[in-house]
Amino acid sequence: MQNQRGIALLVALILAVLLSLIGLSLTLASMSSIRMTSEFESHERALMIADAGQSAARTVLRGKSINTLLAQSTNIHIYLESDDTTPPDGSPSLRNPRLPVEARNIDFKLTPNPVGSRLMNGMLTPSLGSEIVVNNYTGLYFAKLTDNQDEAILPAPDDPKADLDGKVFLRVLGIDRTIANEVTSHGSYFKNAVAVVETVLKRDMTFQLNSPLALYGQNVSANFDGNSFEIDGYDHRGVSFANLLKGNCNHNKNEEGFSGIGCLYDASDQGDAGSAVEKLKDLLTKGDKNGEALDDNVIGQSERSDGTLAVNDDTDTVRNSDNPDAVNIFNPLFLLHFARMMGAVADTTFEDGADPKPEPAIFGTSEAPKIILAKGDLDISGSGSGAGILIVQGTLNITGAFEYEGIILVVGEGNLQLGGANKAIAGGVFVANIANDGTVGVPTISINGKCEFYMKSDSIEMAYSLLPMRVLAWREITSEIEPN
Amino acid sequence: MNRKGFSFVELLIVTAIFTVIVAASLSLAHKAQFSFRAERDFTQAAEQARIAMDQLIRYLRQAGNDPTGELKKAGVEAVVVTGSGIVINSDITGSGPVGTAPSPGNSYDYGDPDGDNNDQMEQVVVQYAGNSDNGVLYLDIGDGNGSQALVDNLADFQMEFFDRYGNATTTDIARVVIRMTAVTGRNDLRVAPGHKNRIALRSSVVLRNKTLDLYEPPPEGTPAS
Numbered sequence: 001m002q003n004q005r006g007i008a009l010l011v012a013l014i015l016a017v018l019l020s021l022i023g024l025s026l027t028l029a030s031m032s033s034i035r036m037t038s039e040f041e042s043h044e045r046a047l048m049i050a051d052a053g054q055s056a057a058r059t060v061l062r063g064k065s066i067n068t069l070l071a072q073s074t075n076i077h078i079y080l081e082s083d084d085t086t087p088p089d090g091s092p093s094l095r096n097p098r099l100p101v102e103a104r105n106i107d108f109k110l111t112p113n114p115v116g117s118r119l120m121n122g123m124l125t126p127s128l129g130s131e132i133v134v135n136n137y138t139g140l141y142f143a144k145l146t147d148n149q150d151e152a153i154l155p156a157p158d159d160p161k162a163d164l165d166g167k168v169f170l171r172v173l174g175i176d177r178t179i180a181n182e183v184t185s186h187g188s189y190f191k192n193a194v195a196v197v198e199t200v201l202k203r204d205m206t207f208q209l210n211s212p213l214a215l216y217g218q219n220v221s222a223n224f225d226g227n228s229f230e231i232d233g234y235d236h237r238g239v240s241f242a243n244l245l246k247g248n249c250n251h252n253k254n255e256e257g258f259s260g261i262g263c264l265y266d267a268s269d270q271g272d273a274g275s276a277v278e279k280l281k282d283l284l285t286k287g288d289k290n291g292e293a294l295d296d297n298v299i300g301q302s303e304r305s306d307g308t309l310a311v312n313d314d315t316d317t318v319r320n321s322d323n324p325d326a327v328n329i330f331n332p333l334f335l336l337h338f339a340r341m342m343g344a345v346a347d348t349t350f351e352d353g354a355d356p357k358p359e360p361a362i363f364g365t366s367e368a369p370k371i372i373l374a375k376g377d378l379d380i381s382g383s384g385s386g387a388g389i390l391i392v393q394g395t396l397n398i399t400g401a402f403e404y405e406g407i408i409l410v411v412g413e414g415n416l417q418l419g420g421a422n423k424a425i426a427g428g429v430f431v432a433n434i435a436n437d438g439t440v441g442v443p444t445i446s447i448n449g450k451c452e453f454y455m456k457s458d459s460i461e462m463a464y465s466l467l468p469m470r471v472l473a474w475r476e477i478t479s480e481i482e483p484n
Numbered sequence: 485m486n487r488k489g490f491s492f493v494e495l496l497i498v499t500a501i502f503t504v505i506v507a508a509s510l511s512l513a514h515k516a517q518f519s520f521r522a523e524r525d526f527t528q529a530a531e532q533a534r535i536a537m538d539q540l541i542r543y544l545r546q547a548g549n550d551p552t553g554e555l556k557k558a559g560v561e562a563v564v565v566t567g568s569g570i571v572i573n574s575d576i577t578g579s580g581p582v583g584t585a586p587s588p589g590n591s592y593d594y595g596d597p598d599g600d601n602n603d604q605m606e607q608v609v610v611q612y613a614g615n616s617d618n619g620v621l622y623l624d625i626g627d628g629n630g631s632q633a634l635v636d637n638l639a640d641f642q643m644e645f646f647d648r649y650g651n652a653t654t655t656d657i658a659r660v661v662i663r664m665t666a667v668t669g670r671n672d673l674r675v676a677p678g679h680k681n682r683i684a685l686r687s688s689v690v691l692r693n694k695t696l697d698l699y700e701p702p703p704e705g706t707p708a709s
Contacts, residue, residue: 007498011505018509022516026523040534092578200551204699337701344698471696473551473597475576476542480605 042176042193045137047476050174050197052134053141057124057170058201061145063369063466066168066203069145071161074123077114079106093482095171096196097123097142100479103194107179108140121161122146129175140175148200165324166203171196171477196477201469206328206338207389207407208321209428209460210314211262211300212453215443216329216414216432218265220276222283225419225448227292233260233300233310236456241366241387241405241426244454257301258455260310264318265440266330272315280311300455329430332438339411342373342391345468352376352394356384359400364388366405371466377413383421389463398423405456406463414441419448427459518673522681525668529637530683533666536621536635541689543608544660548693549574554599562691563657565645569611569622570660574693577603602626612641617667617680639682640665648695649702658694662687 061069080102093099097120106112108128122145129140146169147160176193213231234257236244261280263273287293300310318326328334343349347370348363350356354374356363363386364370370388377394383401390396390404393412399420406427410416414433433441475481490498548555548562555575564571575597601607609624611631619638622631641664648658668681675681 007502011502014505014509018513018516022512022519025516025520030523037534040538199696331701333701334699338699341698468698470699472553473549474692474696475546475549475574475597478542481577 039193042178043195045134045139046174046176046193046195047197048134048174049132049137049139049141049176050172050195052132052139053125053130053143053172053174054170054197054199056130056132056141057143057145057172058469060124060143061201061469063462065465066145066147066163066166067161069124070122070147070163070168072123073119073121074127075117076120076123076127077111078102078116078118079112079114081115095144095146095169095198096173096477097125097144097171098129098173100173100194100196100477103142103173103175104191105179107177107192108175109177120144124170137176140177141172143170143172145170166205167472168201169198170201171198198475198477199471200473202472203465204328204467204470205323205325205464206334207409207428207430207460207464208323208326208457209262209407209430210317211259211312212425212428212455213260213445214262214264214314214428214430215273215276215445216264216335216430217440217443218267218270218273218275219442220263220279221442221444222280223446223448224283224294224297225288225446226450227288227294227297228449229294229297229447229451229453231260231298231300231310231453233258233298233455236426236454237458239456241403241456241459244426244456245403245424257310259312259314260298260300260453262312262314262317264313264315264329266315266319266327268315273313277311277313281309284309284311332432332434332440335411335432336434336436336438339373339391339393339409342371342389343375346371346373346391347388348372350374350376350378353379355379355381357382359383360385362386363390363404364406369406369462369466387459387462388466405459407460410443414443416443416445418446418451421449423449423451424454425452426454426456427463428455429453515674521670522668522672522674525670525672526681526683529666529668529681532635532637533664533683533685537662537664537685537687539623539634540610540662541687543572543574543605543610544662544689545692546576547572547574547691549576549597550693551575551597552599555601560601561655561657562694563645563660565654565657566611568613569609570643572608572610573601574606575599575601577605612638614638614641621664635664635666637667637669638664639667640684656694658691660689660691662689 080099111128124143124145125141129142131138132141147163148165148167148169173194173196179192211233263276263280265273265276284294284298295309298310301312318329350373352375359382361380361382361384363372363384366387370386372386372388372390374390374392374394374396378392378396380398380402381400384398385403387405389407389409391409391411395413395415395417396408396410397417401421402423404425404427408425408427408429410429410431412434414431416429416431431443431445433443435441544563550556552575555573560573562573564573578598604627605625607626609631611622613620613622617639618636619641620636621634621638621641623634624631642662644661645653645657646659646661647653647656663684663686665682665684670680671677672679672681
């Protein structure tokens, strides 16, 4: 019996070895499967991080001048000795906020000593990137803005720090940090998963208005009451709103002038907005109900040229404008869609019939301009002030004292009623009556009491820079597309 | 001292027991071998299908990339549905020769999308040739090498197309749902003699270039939302 004990040991050993072999083979198979899936997963995650970074970087652009961002330079540490550290002139790799090879190999949480540094323009993130959380997962992203270099007339070199057409490249590199899990058991180790996303962004300049009051339609319905309003088409660029309010705007007639009231309607075979212009001129010349002529209350370009009222048909000006977005203003579907879409980006949204209280109602300030959307009628019966963009889909009825700097869009019902206490608007007002099916109707304005409209192109620019950038194109940069 | 050896019967019993144990262990090992092989086959099949899926997703994601607006002007659709698959159009790579200095007549935008879809990876032709468990998905990326098999062990491959409002469509496609079922090459003897393992993959790809522009108004006739 003693001998059988030895057999038991042997059998137990053999069994143990066999079982562990089976176990091991299964584990290896599933491990390779897991590893494979996790590599797909980390690339997807890096892409999500890059995309999230891209959205975050776009919010940085809000309200900022593109040129300022392009010109700002950041000192970037370089961690790898590489021939690719500085891509050749004109190479699209120059748009990378970080070299992809560096992003793959360097652990940005435990950076080695830099081997050098260089100044980079247009960085929207710090040298070591910004952290972002996507689906409870923290990643790192780097973002850089680059001007598209196709604006200059060849062979003149294009200034990379100056944007002319509102179009820029935004490249974002996202890193899913897997380098910390370095595994050497198979003689291999993980590198960071990296994804580079490039978008072409465009500032929408549809509302680069050409007059302090623009009316869209073949005809208008207007009512002017009293002699105390003024619509001033001389550009008050560079004059602060505060100074304007104090009356310190002694513009001379040689300043660049725009129309006082600009009428817009794109139908050359029907004389564009000619009949609207005639109607307004007629009304203003005839005067108000007391017979007082109002023809010197609307000043601007036309007045300078031939001494008549500064009410113009601006349709051609828009048609021939250098601004590629300007013609959108003739697309009623664009305008309707724009007014609706603002619901997604507005800082404040009012429901139909709102009367913002308490007084004074603040619709943004010069320091912090806002996008405000009224989804229907907006009655401002108390005093109020604001800066930015105010979009009203119904009737905008202001009876209290009101000061505004920026753009006011009354798109939808297209009814602007101003009366009662003093008002001053610097920038531009656009009124359009568009039905839900895109039919263009007659805009209505009623001006009663002391109202001042000042053309101010810099306020208009400030306002439309608040709008989210258009994303014209999206592509993922891979080593196939861009070998270096 | 006990010098007595094993009796014959004792040896016989030990040998019999040992044989039974070894036989059992061998059959276990054999099963383990099957298991290993089946797992490896499955992993390989799944890997092939995943790589194919990943490739397709990448091309589809940036379909319709058109920064210069030229493709839109020319009426080129991002995804064109054909009888046996799709054609993915985009303008993602530059065609300028490497290192060319910008000069008049020479694209200043070297490396930029250039307004056409003739370059490598810009017009990608995807074709599926179904054949019970050996369906092949072919990809032609325009590099001069013609159609190359991307994956050749599919039992099923299907695509569904939607516009940006979620309606099924074959024009102005903004989202594509891809379904593919990959099959292992060999039978899995653990389950049944003729059994092959399958893995079904499904992906919903949003064409980024068709959905990102907030400003683009819906086409005429679309009811107000």
